[in-house]
Amino acid sequence: MKKLLIGNEAVARGLYEGGVDLVSSYPGTPSTEITEFLSKYDDSEVKSEWAPNEKVALEVAFGASLAGGRAVCCMKHVGLNVAADPLFTLSYTGVSGGLVICVADDPAMHSSQNEQDSRHYAIAAKLPMLEPADSEESLQFAKAAFELSEQFDTPVLLRMCTRIAHSQSITQVGERVQREKKPYVKQAEKYVMMPGNAKKRHPVVEARMEALAEYAESCPFNRAEYTGDGKVGIITSGTCYQYVREALGDSVAVLKIGMPHPLPKKLIAEFASKVETLYVIEELDPVIETTVKAMGIPVIGKEKFSIIGEFSQNTIAAAFGKTVTAGVTADSVIPPRPPMMCAGCPHRGMYYTLAKNKVTVLGDIGCYTLGAVAPLCAVDSTLCMGASVSGVHGFNRVLEGASEGKTVAVIGDSTFMHSGVTGLINVAYNGSNSTVIILDNSITGMTGHQQNPTTGFNIKGDPALKVDLEALCRSIGINRVRVVDPYDLKACDTVLKEELAAKEPSVIISRRPCVLLKSVKAKPALTVNNDKCRSCRRCMTMGCPAISFKDGKAVVDATLCVGCGVCKQLCAFDALEGGDAE
Amino acid sequence: MSNTTSLMIVGVGGQGSLLASKLLGRLLTDEGYDVKVSEVHGMSQRGGSVVTYVRYGEKVYSPVIGEGEADFIVSFEKIEAARYTACLKEGGTVITNTQQIDPMPVITGAATYPASVLEELTAKGVKVTAVDALSLAKEAGSAKAVNIVLMGVLSKLLPIPAEKWLAAIENTVAPKFVEMNKRAFALGRGE
Structure with a gap:
């Protein structure tokens, strides 16, 4: 049967047809949908899971392969940096059941912080890599990757890029191979990578690369x-x-x-x-x-x-010297339309508070990176997953009293699970006078709403054990753990000031679910009372896309406004009406 | 390839362009064309400018559309239509919703909204079909049906009979919204 599939769905289908038993991944654009599509298959065929980060995910996949199952782990290019530790030694151990690692690069950085080329990992870790050119190949290559993995006793990298992962093309869909899991046999010399064994495995890796180079000459994909x-x-x-x-x-x-x-x-x-x-x-x-x-x-x-x-x-x-004639353009300057936090985004209230208090903010990876854009301009740095928490400690260690009362780390719930918690352990252990704000919107937002260990649901939306963030922070040794509603600006301001003033590490959990979640019901849109609006533009300072200025007065776009009421708290003249607190 | 038709759907993240491209993909595949559809997810969906490429013909290689290549630009918002006209082929057509959605630089006062940009393009010889798709969508029963209204406008310019479009709508949207979307499609066609 032929179907129009996006590359990521085709990969998922290929992995399914190739007999995948387990997928464990951490979401990351443009790789996320591979795992989401795999999660639609019944647990009796494919066990699917979100892991807290890519390193954990790849290690889960390793365990599944060791047990004789076919396993896959999917991530974006920078996710492979996180999973690099198991990756390099997996090259030495090889596999039992086929092991495929899907990695999606993002040339032009549509949704990424760098433009790294994952092919270097294949070379550095001495692993074969396949790279499809459309959805049809995505399916075929993914399916073949398991065979290749088992034939050469190696993990196989499948490299996607944004234009393959998110482009649809017509794809021939086939049947799932029927396969018995390989029986588990203890082989310590192959899987216990201590020096004595690893020394024996390295020549095996080199011989395998030679065999793969020979295979490449007749590989049907070249x-x-x-x-x-x-x-x-x-x-x-x-x-x-x-x-x-x-x-x-x-x-x-x-x-x-x-x-x-x-x-x-x-x-x-x-x-x-x-x-x-x-x-x-x-x-x-x-x-x-x-x-x-x-x-x-x-x-x-x-x-x-x-x-x-x-x-x-x-x-x-x-x-090649062919002329490309561009179409006619207008002379008017078309203003840019950068992405921004949504109307009613719970992150906005906290960022407004941070900007108002002129706090230095070490930021992190997620929707809330958008706190960096105008008019809030509230973020000072964004490096990689978890770097806010570790970074704020280093920042404060060097500047001490000069920064400690006016610097914070800001990190989302999913990113905190991914690699913020280790940074927080470091903050506590090294006695840092740092404040960490966890923006808990109860979902992994930017990648399109994936569950994570703090949400209480698993990848299939079924109830799961839920990490208690407050208890976790306290168990690490943080004595000051505060929870605040970011829709309540006064409370945000009070809590922020108190925690910055405290002479010990502290955590503020800014908690309010993402407004795009189906479970979050929008309230009626606010309206502007033109008689009361004094045109002070104070409501504009928080950068809500639902508020603009027309004919000297504030206007609320009723199609965008979700009635969060944050703007109302800014207006000194009570000109914004409706949107009463719950 | 010269026999490939290239169509861009542009708008503001969250306006429903993914449903429009899904509908087109279904329709064109059912018509027996080779089809490629390319979209960008992630960061750009948060209220930013979004572009979807749809290409169909006998054999389509590239999933993207560059300068001077688009036969049609279907825009969900006025200045988004103007943002991408460099991609329009000579003789190509712009179909746009006349709705104005201010981007953040306009909201903050850092930039101004060029309100008469469509007139400017028309004066330069660009074929522009401007429709108040938001009003028509509301008339059909939902402001969210702007995408289907615009598909109705587009359908008049493509050599595919209306009943095929209606069948694709039935197969694409949730059952309870089929009738409303069919009304939106008809209003887009001026029926």
């Missing part, structure tokens, strides 16, 4: 297409293959790489010998190009195709 007149040959992979064919049609020969590590060197040399001018077209780093150059083959690559951002068919067309 394909030479000898179209064109032999003048131009292009080595490419993933979404760039589509751009090349779109821009240049059949006028050039193409070596399409479906397995970017290890590369098929003989196939590359043969292809290079059959064309006059050789190009490598790859997004991000010159990974294929470096290998081709090291083989002594002249090739044009990054001098013509940027190391930064995404390509398109126009990028390729322009590089």
Whole structure:
């Protein structure tokens, strides 16, 4: 049966058809939907779970593989940094049941903090990597990855990127393979990676890479297409293959790489010998190009195709001298429309309070990173998952009294579970006079509402044990744990001032569910009493998208307003009406 | 590929462009075309400018649309239509909702909203079909049906019979909203 599937659904289908027994992942755009689609299969076929972070997720998948099941772990590119520790040694242990790691890169950083290229991990950890170019290949490669994993006794990386993960194309759907789990046999010399055993495993890894390099030459996913007149040959992979064919049609020969590590060197040399001018077209780093150059083959690559951002068919067309005529544009300046916190977002009240008190804020990864944008401009740094909590400690250690009373860490509930809690242990253990604010909106927001250990539900929406954040913080040794409703500006201000003044570590839990949750019912929209509005614009300072100014008076957009009433607390003239507190 | 039709759906995150692209994907697949649809999730959905690409034809390679390539731009908001006209092919058509949604820089006063931008584009020879889709959607029964109103407008310009669109609506939206969306579609078609 043929279906129009997004790449991530096709990966999920391929993993299902390949006999996956267990998936454990942490959400991250653009990888999230793979696990969400897998969670739709019955537990009797596929056990699906959200883990608190990618390291835990990969270790769960390792255990499942060790037990003889087929396992998968999905993450975004930066998630693989978190899972890198088990990744590198999994290369030494190998697998029992097939083990696939799906990693989704984000060229152009649509929803990421950096543009790292995951292919370097395949090289560094000495693991095979597959890279599909559309949904059909996503399904086929994912399915084949389990076979490859078991055949070569290795974890297999499946590299996606935003344009493959979130593009739909027509996909042939098949049947699930029927497979018995491999029986568990204790093999300490293979799985206990202490020096004596690891020393014996390293040569096995090197031999495996040689065998994989040989396999790459005949791997059906690497394909030479000898179209064109032999003048131009292009080595490419993933979404760039589509751009090349779109821009240049059949006028050039193409070596399409479906397995970017290890590369098929003989196939590359043969292809290079059959064309006059050789190009490598790859997004991000010159990974294929470096290998081709090291083989002594002249090739044009990054001098013509940027190391930064995404390509398109126009990028390729322009590089080959084809004119691209842009459409007519207006002369008026079109104001940018950056993403922002939603109307009624519970984070806004806390950020307003922080900005008002001129607090230095070490931020973290999530929707609440948007507290950095105008007009609140309330965030001073955002690095990686958990860095707010660890960072604020380092900041205060150096500046001591000069920063301790006016600096906080801000982290979401899911990010706190991911890697904030270890930072908080460090705060307590090292006696830091730091304040950590947990923005608990009862969901993993930015990636599209996934459950996490603090929400009380599992991936299927069934009740699960719930981490008690207050008790957790206290058990770490934090004596001052306060809970505040971010819709209550006065309470936020009081609690913030008290905790900043305290001479010991403290945690403020700013608790209010995300307004986009179905369980959260919007209240009637507020209205502006024009007779009372004095045009002071104070309500505009918190950056709610539902409030604007028309003809010198505030106006509330009734289609956006959810009646949270935070603006009402700012108005000194009672001009905002409705939205009474619960 | 020259026989590929390229269509962009643009708007403000949260306006329902994903349903429109789902509907189009279904319709075009059922019509037997090769189809690619590309959308961006995550950060850009939080009230930011959002773009979905829909491409169909005999054989479609790229899922994205670059400058000078779009046959149609369907916009859910007035200035979002103008933001992407560089992508419009010569002779291409802009279909836009006339609704104005102020972006944050306008709300904060850092920028002004170019209210007459559609007239400006028309004066420059761009084919613009402007529709008060919000009013028509409300008339159909829900402000959220702006997406289907605009699909109704688009349907008049594509060589696919209305009954196929109606079947795709039935297969895409939740049963209890089918009648309302069919009304929205008809209003978009001017029926």
